[in-house]
Amino acid sequence: METAQAYRTYKPLLFSLAYRMLGSVMDAEDIVHEAFLLLGAASDKTKINNIKAYLCKIVTNRCIDKLRSAAKQREVYIGTWLPEPIVEDDINDPSISLEKKETISTAFLLLLQQLTEVERAVFLLREVFQYDYDDIASIVGRSSTNCRQIFHRAKKGMMHRPDSVKPNDDHSNIYLEKFAQAVLDGNMDLVHAMLKKDAVFYSDGGGKVMAALRPIFSADHIARFLLGVITKLPANATYQFKNVNGSPGMIVMIDGRIDYVVSFEVNDGKIAKIYMVSNPDKLNHLNQ
Template sequence: MDHRTFYEEYKSFLFSVAYKMLGSVKDAEDIVQDVFVQLEKMDISSLQDPKAYLTKMTTNKCLNLLQSARKKREVYPGPWLPEPIVETMVNEPLEQLLKEESISYAFVVLLHQLTELERCVFLLREILSYDYKSIAEILRRSEQSCRKVFSRAKRKLQENINAPKATKEEVHQLANLFLEAVDSGNFEPFIDQLSKDVVLLSDGGGKVLSAMYPIYDKHRVAAYIRGIHKRGTFDGELSLIHVNGEIGILQRRQGKPIKILTFHYTKNGIENIYVVMNPEKLNKIGHNYSF
């Protein structure tokens, strides 16, 4: 197998690994490119398990990047949310990965509530089905240490992972309810779908006006949505889009992306509303992703 064939076979898989680790499309693309640039200097025919080797390279590069960017994340203005993947811009292999793997937006948000190490171990074990011996070799840690890290990560995510999921049809209906509410000004049908413990997170990155703190519980979230609607926050063109394999809402003004809304919806109602407004996380819309 030559380097080009190697690249075509593994690029989308490695992008999905890097994206889950980093929550950034650009950084994930850069990591994968860096992996293959490094690979061009190697004799790939000598690799006994290419996928495992590439996964190790990718995860280690992600961990290095996360550690170097930690201080920047710590002073990020307001809530930090992952960069959404708008599926009209992806190629066929990545689109297939979005359908097959746990790469939903809500899941990626959850992953980023873990530490870098917890996230890495959880992905390798739970999503990629690596055994502890392989994980230990990748991360240069003992198997016992990796088991403890995985157990800790699993406990943190357990409640959300086990929550009964809504169907795609239900999420589609919910998004339409929101569009109808914006159009009519009557948010009651949408608000009725909020769980009592709903949380709204808005990421403006300090570049646009957004809620600087999470908004908790049904009454506060309802009041916030009604308030910003009255101020014209949702003026412009609103349309349904596919975000990370699920239905979301894109707002544009004069063709320019303003925000993306996604909903984490379980059988208990809307548990989370994510609003991405940071222009740097919307600038891929209208352009094809590399992977």
């Protein structure tokens, strides 16, 4: 298989794996690009028995190395760390399965942060991409028995997934639009009523822009914070509802640039969690 054909065939798979491993669009793209450069530079491609496995092994191990080297940076990260958002136009894209949408949700990606680098790789390869243990073993350099043990240990850490709204639930889209309008209108009573009492708001400014450095707890505090943010936005700010990490969300644009990306988690018919990314470094890929 020629490199160009391999790129068309396997790039979506490799990016999906790298993004889930890293929570970074730009780093994922760089690693996938490097994998294809290595494939192109291979002196004798006929010796590569399985190009898909070859590429997957490069991407997985580069991601593991990246996570290890970035560990110290994460320790001194200013404020809450959130993954770089993936924004799509169609929140009801039928080509994306509900299961796959769940595994790029902000909540799911944050749960993955609890796992070690190797646990994360084994868990994703098995749970999301349905690799068998022998293939996983060859990718991560462990025995298949060890990979099976790693997977079960990792799965225990991922058992408490949020029971959030289905990503393509039309009712939730309308509900979130109503919530956003209530915030824009300064209707604090309605904003408060649409949030769960124990709701949590997470904001990632990375120390580059103004953002809440710690999570904000309770509907009352979140409502006050959001209304305070809205009053500080310039008059030319515009809002669009988009698919953010597989779920309904919204973007806020100022002077034609995306300054905020917001996603929501809905439980029991009310908003349980709000994730807002405003770190400009994490929005660069959306503003290119």
